[in-house]
Amino acid sequence: MAKQENWSTVIRPHSGIFDIDFQEIWKYRDLLWLFVKRDITTVYKQTVLGPLWFIVRPVLTTLMFTFVFGKMAKVSTDGLPHIVFYLSGVTFWGYFSECLNKTSNTFTKNQGLFGKVYFPRIIVPGSIIFSTFIKFLIQVSIFLIVWSFYFSKGQVSPSWQIALFPVVICFMAMTSLGFGIIFSSLTTKYRDLRFLLGFGVQLWMYGTPVIYPLSAIPKEYVDIVKWNPIAPLIETMRAGFLGKGSFDWNMFVYSGIFAVVIMAIGIVIFSRVEKNFMDTV
Amino acid sequence: MSDTVIKVENLSKQYRLGLVGTGTLSHDLNRFWARVRGKEDPYSKIGDVNDRTTKTDSDYVWALKDINFEVKKGEVLGIIGKNGAGKSTLLKILSRVTTPTTGSVRMKGRVGSLLEVGTGFHPELTGRENVYLNGAILGMRKWEIDKKLDEIVDFSGVEKYLDTPVKRYSSGMKVRLGFAVAAHLEPEILIVDEVLAVGDSDFQTKCLGKMEDVSKNHGRTILFVSHNLPSITSLCSRALLVDRGVITLSGDTSTVIADYLIGNTRKNRYSNLDVKDNGILSCSVGTEGDVYTPVGLPTVVDISFKVEKSIKDFGLALIVTNENGSQLLSSEINDCLNIKDLNLEHGKVLNARVTIPSHFFNLKCYKFRISLGDNLSGSILDSAEFQVNYSYKMSNLIYKHRKKADLVPLFKWDLLD
Structure with missing residues (x-):
């Protein structure tokens, strides 16, 4: 009678710390792509400019930064042309901040869906990382057009760090996913965090070399900014594309380790919350 | 095993x-x-x-x-x-x-669960795109949906609107499409x-x-x-x-x-003692505490009510519905009695009785509604509801083959030669 039966699903109240069924997530990969497709195709439905909106935002932001910080405040740009300097910062930071903002309300935004059907919840923030990446690629192409203009005039010169582009994007995606899902997990219970995140991302941008180069920071503060895991990534890309920027292997590796750790923490917290967030949200 | x-x-x-x-x-x-x-x-x-x-x-x-x-x-x-x-x-x-x-x-x-039909439908996407999205949410792989798309569309009956955004669908069409996807989840x-x-x-x-x-x-x-x-x-x-x-x-x-x-219907009576001028005070079938009403005896409904003097022509009706809420019958006092010239005294309690012959209802639960109305203005003054459960008691008929019908009256049958 005591025969071992092979149950395919076992539902229990609590499980271990690291309880993620990667096999199951893999089974749902088609859903991930359908979510990506949905996010891309539906955002600008019934708009006149359509996908052009992907470009309008970074371009206008860059123009505004050029005016305020470049012309009025005269913040250093390491001698680089203003437009391409700000556009590079805005484009790369934009990917990070959008991923973070969007993944951070995974649970609150998808209550209706999550309350009615089960699928590995991580699919939703995962799909956000990819759909934002596709938008980011469009923005990068604009950046490259502007960049090639300055390149032809010889005002910017790429260097070998440009090869780190995919690695940088990976680190950014992991860091934002990690932070995003931690926030989304905690906001199911404590809504206070939603307000914190809103301006937190804004402030974080000013703590990152987006509108200024790392070299412009007074010596006594450099060490503080160095703890910011996104700072080395932006600087690496500046060094790679524009030829001027501080690149340091130690800092780069630090960013990578940070990305892995924060993502692991995020997944652990997320997998604990996903199981019964419906009761608290 | x-x-x-x-x-x-x-x-x-x-x-x-x-x-x-x-x-x-x-x-x-x-x-x-x-x-x-x-x-x-x-x-x-x-x-x-x-x-x-x-x-x-x-x-x-x-x-x-x-x-x-x-x-x-x-x-x-x-x-x-x-x-x-x-x-x-x-x-x-x-x-x-x-x-x-x-x-x-x-x-x-x-495990396929259908707690809601059409979960995750995006209003801006077309019917076809939503079939894929919904199918994937329910745990289907893309190739499975590819294989079953025709069947799903056929079952839902919304083929004509397949390439229209779902936001233009009627709610019924959404349900059809949603269930069709789930039904083919296997x-x-x-x-x-x-x-x-x-x-x-x-x-x-x-x-x-x-x-x-x-x-x-x-x-x-x-x-x-x-x-x-x-x-x-x-x-x-x-x-x-x-x-x-x-x-x-x-x-x-x-x-x-x-x-x-x-468990739901222990109440075979209704009572309301707060009636001032017009209204039903009480109605009942059988004695209090009875769970079942015998199907083999006539069903007697007793009604106490009050009607104001100013209402010249009132009506009293019995409406019976089955457990799904469909009306089975309606019977009015006016069809049987002439109550127009009744001398109404203010505050006097009137009593009425309806008798339904035995062997009329099936062994089921019914909802009885008594409604009191003003025939001149056509308005309903009050209504009362209670439930009656019939059981196989005091009857010598066989109910074995009569499971489905709501009414099983004993009509007059003759064998002609």
Whole structure:
């Protein structure tokens, strides 16, 4: 009678710390792509400019930064042309901040869906990382057009760090996913965090070399900014594309380790919350 | 060799009542501290039985308490119970939307759950795109949907609108499309909540037919929650009655439904002592406390009411509906008696009696409504409702073959030569 039966699903109240069924997530990969497709195709439905909106935002932001910080405040740009300097910062930071903002309300935004059907919840923030990446690629192409203009005039010169582009994007995606899902997990219970995140991302941008180069920071503060895991990534890309920027292997590796750790923490917290967030949200 | 596909053991679910507010953090900290010391959750012991009608002092409530049951392969299990009894919570746990507080559930095979039709439909996407999205949400792979797309479209009957955004669909069309996707999911275990209520009757019949087909011909297991008792009766072989978070009865569908109805309808009378000028004071069938009314005796309905002098022409009617709410009959006092010239005294209580012949209703539960109206203005002054349960008593007729009909009157039959 005591025969071992092979149950395919076992539902229990609590499980271990690291309880993620990667096999199951893999089974749902088609859903991930359908979510990506949905996010891309539906955002600008019934708009006149359509996908052009992907470009309008970074371009206008860059123009505004050029005016305020470049012309009025005269913040250093390491001698680089203003437009391409700000556009590079805005484009790369934009990917990070959008991923973070969007993944951070995974649970609150998808209550209706999550309350009615089960699928590995991580699919939703995962799909956000990819759909934002596709938008980011469009923005990068604009950046490259502007960049090639300055390149032809010889005002910017790429260097070998440009090869780190995919690695940088990976680190950014992991860091934002990690932070995003931690926030989304905690906001199911404590809504206070939603307000914190809103301006937190804004402030974080000013703590990152987006509108200024790392070299412009007074010596006594450099060490503080160095703890910011996104700072080395932006600087690496500046060094790679524009030829001027501080690149340091130690800092780069630090960013990578940070990305892995924060993502692991995020997944652990997320997998604990996903199981019964419906009761608290 | 066991062919049990679902095994639920000691399943309980606790919910917190009221707002999740200021107490949240302190409770969380207490819980955490208890866990650190290896103690039990300090809040899991308290908690009241789930009864939505009485107010409790405890902040926690057991939506489900020690649920145990098993389902065999190919079985269709109906789950019935009042609103708030815990049916949906049970289905939510089974479909993994939320976790139990204690206990466990084991299942064999792919589980498809239909707690809502068309979950995740995006209004801007077309019908076709939504079929893929919804299918994937329910756990289908893309190639599976590719293979079944034609069948799904055919079943839903919205082929013409397949490339129109879903936001332009009527709600019925959305339900059709949503159910069509779910019906072709082909899970080993299908969990269906009260979802078919929206579609038209044609489509409902089609859905029930489809569910019957997958269980009988494909050996799939279905858990079905519904307040529509006839569809439970026709579809399910076994049923569970859930009341206040516990299973009060499990067994043969007709037995469980009968018990559920009795529990619901102990009141075979109505009374209202606050009537001032116009209104029904009381109506009743049989004696108080009787659960069943014998089918073999005439049914006598006694009504006490008051009518104001200014109302020259009042009417009194008896309307009987079946358990699904369809009207079966209506009978009026005016057709039988002339009450126009009745001398009405102010405040006087009038009594009326309706007699329904014996062997008229079936062995079922009926809703009786008495309504008092003003025939001149056509307005209803008051109405009263109560329920009557018929049982096989004082009768020598055979009811075996009369399961379905609501009315089984004893007409006059003659054999002519």
